[in-house]
Amino acid sequence: MSSPAIDLFEVSKSYKDRTVVDALSFTVSPGECFGLLGPNGAGKSTLARLILGVASPDAGKIYVLGEPVPARAPLARRGIGVVPQFDNLDLQLTVRENLLVFGRYFGMSATEVKAVTPSLLEFARLENKADARVAELSGGMKRRLTLARALINDPQVLVLDEPTTGLDPHGRHLIWERLRWLLARGKTILLTTHFMEEAERLCDRLCVLEHGRKIAEGQPHALIEQQIGCQVIEIYGGDPHELLPLVRTQVQHAEVSGETLFCYVKDPEQVRRRLGNRPDLRLLQRPPNLEDVFLRLTGREMKD
Amino acid sequence: MWQRFASALPANPWNWIAVWRRNFLVWRKVALASILGNLAEPMSSLFGLGFGLGMIVGGVEGTSYIAFLAAGMVATSAMVSSTFETIYGAYARMQTGCTWEAVLCTPLTLGDIVLGEVAWAASKALLAGTAITIVAVALGYAEWSSIPYALPAIALTGVAFASLAMVVSALAPSHDYFIFYQSLILTPMMYLSGAIFPISQLPGSFQRIAALLPLTHSVDLIRPAMLGRPVDSVGLHVGALCIYAAIPFIVSAALLRQRLMR
Secondary structure, eight states: OOOEEEEEEEEEEEEEEEEEEEEEEEEEOTTTEEEEOTTTTTTTTHHHHHHSSOOSSSSEEEETEEEETTTTTTHHHTTEEEOSOOOOOOOOOOOHHHHHHHHHHTTTOOOHHHHHHHHHHHTTTTGGGTTTTTGGGGGGHHHHOOOOOOOTTTEEEEEEESSSTTTTHHHHHHHHHHHHHHHHOOOOEEEEEEHHHHHHHOOSSSEEEETTEEEEEHHHHHHHHHTTTTEEEEEEEOOOHHHHHHOOOSSSSEEEEEEEEEEEEOOOOOHHHHHHOTTOOEEEOOOOHHHHHHHHHSOOOOOO | OOHHHHTTTTSSSSSSHHHHHHHHHHHHTHHHHHHHOOOOHHHHHHHHHHHHHHHHHHHETEHHHHHHHHHHHHHHHHHHHHHHHHIIIIHHHHHHOOHHHHTTSOOOOHHHHHHHHHHHHHHHHHHHHHHHHHHHHHTTTOOGGHHHHHHHHHHHHHHHHHHHHHHHHHOOSSGHHHHHIIIIIHHHHHHTTSSSSSSSGGHHHHHHHHHTTTTHHHHHHHHHHHHTTTOOOOHHHHHHHHHHHHHHHHOOOHHHHHHHHE
């Protein structure tokens, strides 16, 4: 077995008296896509900063590409590409100039950057925008440029902090497709997200976080099977607390979240029959997903 | 402990160049406007005060008032360009533009960024100070031969004031606070440092304060050079400016580490 790309052991971090990361351990193997899944404020971005060595942990050990972080973080960062939560491109510069400036931070010469620019532009589908100022690009284009910029040093590890937040569905699918392309080429990805769909589609393994603690870890489908393992019916439109006693005997488990009643059932028809034809209710039957896992584990919805 | 602090220091002697070159690339697009904007103020002070007051004052320290003032304006413009580039330019790159945040994800350290920004601010100071020196020389208020002596002094002035302004940037919660530094520190310093009138005009206690100010040492280096006179105590003035460059640099790096790398 090859040595891990990222290795965290009992890492803790607090700001004032608020614990943001709480004795967290996990390991990311080379070539794997590992997801950190949790609501805003779960500690995902702080973890990304700790892994980059931009913040120092209060306790615990972090190794990235075999280097201790933060002690030898600049060395580790030679092999990491980063997509931050919010784009921090140079808006006054063109697409091409952004790549040049970033390449220089990695010690590349203008010639070296020029040599890789066409393939990065192609990767980001920005071939026609090479000489456009970044301020003129759409949100999706900026995001793709940020991703291309993260590849300038041909990194082994990519740290992506909510790479599709704020994008429309089309832009999001384009990023997912690009990320799968990178995974197919053996890159290791650490991905933070609060999109279930994103985590389910991309991640080989993931770690569900709440208040900086790990509440579950595993392969997405295994987690869903293990924690839920049956169909889900979402019921809207009535008072969920009033509906709960009606269906309780038919369901394996039920959960109220906001104005929705989540029923976990082996036989959905029984629930439908039980509720009868009430015109005020809307029933949505679907396979279980990671959202349900989170709801089951915490009693809360992950949606913000 | 040492390794933690190391992240706030430059990693090697050349990493900062990439930061400098990024700023240069952005500046190049607005170079003409930037140069005009930076030179208009010291030039109008030089001619306004130089001719206007010069008529009343007559000669100062054995030369015309405008020739006396020219060196003061060179030093002051270096101070102002370097300070403004740091408290407005670098601060914006740190705080609102998130440029620094992007750089911190690369092999560069915070110290590399701070050094690059200080070097960049000093370069702008050098540009402004040199332009005024050339104007003064062209109009016959200074010697051509003074330029090689004045340039290093202008550059050192730029580095010292960039370092000082970096401490202010590291401490300021928002850019609204910079006005205090300008009105409480920089403006009084301009009047106390001998840039506009000789220090000997000041009361004794103020003369002692003046001797501690970085701008005084800068003026004391630049003025004799421009007037073609021998410079007294070069070592003292250069040493004082180096201290004003080095200590605030380290302090600002430590403060910025606390601010940005928590």
